[in-house]
Amino acid sequence: MLGINIGIDLGTTSVMACVEGKGIVLSEPAVVAYRKTTGKVMAIGRAALRMLGREPDSVEVVRPMKDGVVSDFTVTEHMLRYFIMQICGNKIFKPNIIVSMPGTVTNLEKRTVLDVITASGAGRACLIEEPLAAAIGAGIDITHPSGVMVVDIGGGTTDIAVITMGAMAVASSIKIAGNMLTDDIVRYCRRERDIIIGELTAEEIKKRVGCAYLRREETAVFAKGKDYFTGMPIDFEITSNEVYLAMREHINMIFEEIRNVFEQTPPELVSDIVEEGIVLTGGSAQLFGIDKMIEKLTKINTRVADDPVNCVIGGIGKVLGDTYFLEENGYLFKSRQDITGSITEEKEVF
Ligand SMILES: Nc1ncnc2c1ncn2[C@@H]1O[C@H](COP(=O)(O)OP(=O)(O)OP(=O)(O)O)[C@@H](O)[C@H]1O
Ligand SMILES: [Mg+2]
CATH class of the missing domain: 3.90.640.10 (ATPase, substrate binding domain, subdomain 4)
Structure with missing residues (x-):
């Protein structure tokens, strides 16, 4: 494929990007500020975050991603176009982009993410489930026929997944994080x-x-x-x-969801998890004592992955150029034409 390969963790609170061979090249808050009257974008990322809570009535500061999915298409498109431009500059060939999404999203939500990524300047786009990427980033060999449980506690969603043989056996995503x-x-x-x-x-x-x-x-x-x-x-x-x-009530609800996932998990995989332990990733895995709390209630060894905030983008980075892994596991890059049947013209951000 022509064009550079980029990985994007399109989170509710932050957007991270990596480039094949270069590692993480961008980490910005997923925030956009624009004028209400004209719709003109004023600031994106860190600059927009500084305006949050300080904006006058005429300015809107928004997080265009909500609960792990696109909540405002146009604003998300502006934000991504800006970030992609920062990474690629004016390269002739459009980049190929792998983007993560929560483990349990509807087909419509998947299509919307692919749509917004290709509208923002990707030549071809492909989706990867966030818990799978998080597990790979946490250094877990997911291809083994042995179950592992990953709990990614981000900003908008907590994604819980039992992974075996390179795929999710049981998955759940709740909008509590x-x-x-x-x-x-x-x-x-x-x-x-x-x-x-x-x-x-x-x-x-x-x-x-x-x-x-x-x-x-x-x-x-x-x-x-x-x-x-x-x-x-x-x-x-x-x-x-x-x-x-x-915060107690919502922390308990996160634990309840982990218990629900155990209830749906086949006994062989449960025994694997008991042996391997539970791995926590995502920014909120850094909340003091969350590992101890889950360990105490499940009685299963629980650990926070090294560098939990970067697990998802690290995982995408590892598979980015691995065409064998991507093809073997059914990850297909799609062009804008494959997704929407149309090709949109380039637009200016500012
Ligand atoms: N030290 C910390 N203690 C507690 N929470 C933290 C800490 N550091 C970051 N967080 C929280 O982590 C969250 C952001 O995590 P992360 O970057 O993984 O989210 P995201 O990937 O953007 O969101 P999502 O995956 O839900 O779409 C924020 O709610 C932030 O407040
Ligand atoms: Mg995330």
Whole structure:
């Protein structure tokens, strides 16, 4: 195939990209800022994230991916076109792109992702399931006839999969992950403390003192917010126990889903998982104590993969140029014509 091979992890919170032979070349927040009146894009990625929560009425700052799927086609297309241009410049041949998606998406959602990728400048596009890519990136040999369980806890979705012989035997994807835990903290501060905080502050609190079970030694962090009644700025302290209580319900729901997947898994594969353990990937696998919590409740050895945020893109990077693996496992590159039956003209981003 002509054109360079690019891998993209199109996440709810961030977009990562790698190029065959070069490794990871891009990691940007999946955020776009545009003018409401004209629809003109003002900033993409990190620059747009800085505007989040600070934008005037005339500007909209959005995350075009929601729960692991495309929620705003046009804005996603703008964002991807911009990133692809950054990677490829003005190369003559369009790139071939492998993009990850949650393990359980509908055919329509698959088609939409392929559609948006090829509309954004890919010559040919191919999809790979996020848990499979995460497992490969975590260094697991997925081709063995032995079951492994991977739980990818990202921003918008938690993907749970039992993988054997290079494919998913059981998979589940729930729309409960890191961003919902962040929202829990925002809601808690409003409800219990009468303080209004922004999403970025809540996320910082979660990273600093958040935990999946009560810490033996309670810690606390200072944060800035707004008094709900007076509207005046306020400095306040929030403890790890409070943050845990705020997020507890959703953390339990993630565990419940792991249990559901075990219920659907054939006994032989369950015994394999008991032997091999459960592997956690994704940004939210870094939440303090989430591995211990899952291990305690399942009684199965659980570990966080090395560099959990980069497992999916690392996995895509490993298979990017491996035509044998891709063909053997039925991953086919499709052109825009194969997907939509039409060819769209190039557009300018800014
Ligand atoms: N140290 C940390 N502790 C807790 N959560 C964290 C930490 N670091 C990052 N996160 C959370 O990880 C999430 C982002 O993870 P990731 O980059 O894997 O998501 P994504 O791939 O964009 O989303 P998805 O796969 O759901 O579409 C965010 O919700 C972020 O708050
Ligand atoms: Mg992800």
